[in-house]
Amino acid sequence: MSKTILKAIALSRKFSEAPNEITVLQDVNLNVQEGDSIAIMGASGSGKSTLLHLLGGLDSPSSGVVELLDKDFSAMDERDRDRARNQSLGFVYQFHHLLQEFDALDNVAMPLLISRMQTSQAKAQALEVLNKVGLEPRALHSPSELSGGERQRVAIARALVIKPKCLLADEPTGNLDREAASAVFDLMINLTHQEGMSFVVVTHDESLAMRCKRRLKLISGHLHEVS
Ligand SMILES: Nc1ncnc2c1ncn2[C@@H]1O[C@H](COP(=O)(O)OP(=O)(O)OP(=O)(O)O)[C@@H](O)[C@H]1O
Numbered sequence: 001m002s003k004t005i006l007k008a009i010a011l012s013r014k015f016s017e018a019p020n021e022i023t024v025l026q027d028v029n030l031n032v033q034e035g036d037s038i039a040i041m042g043a044s045g046s047g048k049s050t051l052l053h054l055l056g057g058l059d060s061p062s063s064g065v066v067e068l069l070d071k072d073f074s075a076m077d078e079r080d081r082d083r084a085r086n087q088s089l090g091f092v093y094q095f096h097h098l099l100q101e102f103d104a105l106d107n108v109a110m111p112l113l114i115s116r117m118q119t120s121q122a123k124a125q126a127l128e129v130l131n132k133v134g135l136e137p138r139a140l141h142s143p144s145e146l147s148g149g150e151r152q153r154v155a156i157a158r159a160l161v162i163k164p165k166c167l168l169a170d171e172p173t174g175n176l177d178r179e180a181a182s183a184v185f186d187l188m189i190n191l192t193h194q195e196g197m198s199f200v201v202v203t204h205d206e207s208l209a210m211r212c213k214r215r216l217k218l219i220s221g222h223l224h225e226v227s
């Protein structure tokens, strides 16, 4: 049986207090197994980003539990939670959030440098991952010199450089034209598959979602498996 990387049990998330309370997620259960690829769909405001934040330990549920590698996020103190997240999860967002004053190589090396790896080793590993996303020749270019799709590929490399167990992506192709979106999505599917990582991606695009092993849809706070 394959290993469970992330597990959400009876998750709910409410915002603000009564009488203005809104329930965004209600009794959500999800198992992300090793090597899984899962697309999360749903209308705008249905709670997709909220769910991804909870899975990444970036937000706390109102009730229920999120486990990363069998450990409950809420049972960890902040330092352990940061460490667990930084060691095991990679994040990609709709906007790349690259640092403009650094070149592609330094942007990708940054998570390793922050975890105090030696500069030469961090850069060597970053270059290896840039190569995997096809951008080794652009290593010394700044984000402003890259296309939208290339910037997203650098952001993917930065997320993958720590060799996470799971890549969490929130509309990573939402800002790209159809062709670039397709290429970037395939890159994420292929790389996570090759490395045996799991992949959870929020997307509006059904044709992209079809490339994942599983599709889930948030409707009225509940998560449904769709075919
Ligand atoms: N911090 C917050 N305080 C109050 N309400 C919030 C907060 N964060 C999110 N919400 C509400 O929760 C609901 C779900 O938001 P969320 O961002 O998860 O939606 P989404 O499915 O990602 O939408 P989109 O497709 O537009 O990105 C929205 O109604 C939003 O206003």
Ligand SMILES: [Mg+2]
Binding pocket: 048, 049, 050, 170
């Ligand atoms: Mg969102």
